[in-house]
Amino acid sequence: MGFRSNFSRPTSAREASNNIREAKASQKRHRDRGDHTAARDLDAEIRHQESEKKRIADEHDRGIRKIWGS
Numbered sequence: 001m002g003f004r005s006n007f008s009r010p011t012s013a014r015e016a017s018n019n020i021r022e023a024k025a026s027q028k029r030h031r032d033r034g035d036h037t038a039a040r041d042l043d044a045e046i047r048h049q050e051s052e053k054k055r056i057a058d059e060h061d062r063g064i065r066k067i068w069g070s
Contacts, residue, residue, distance in 0.1 A: 005045060005048050005049075006045060007019045007022075007023075007045070007049065009052065010049070010052050010053070010056065011056075012056060013053050013056045013057050013060070016049050016050075016052045016053035016056060017053060019049045019052075020046055020049045020050060020053070023042050023045045023046050023049060024042075024046060026042060027039045027042040027043075027046070030042070
């Protein structure tokens with residue numbers, strides 16, 4: 001089975017950023033407790049949220065270019 005996100009799909013770059021921040025904080029808590037396996041598992045979540053943030057930003061940029069005709 002593939003990767004499954006613990007977050008709902010973000011609808012804005014800000015929401016994706018918040019998800020990244022939350023995942024990194026959770027990852028730090030796991031590492032502080034010595035649970036390095038769980039912390040490592042969050043790496044995939046962070047990469048996923050970063051790609052979602054990039055996707056949203058790219059869609060926004062395409063929309064701006066389309067509106068302004070560049």
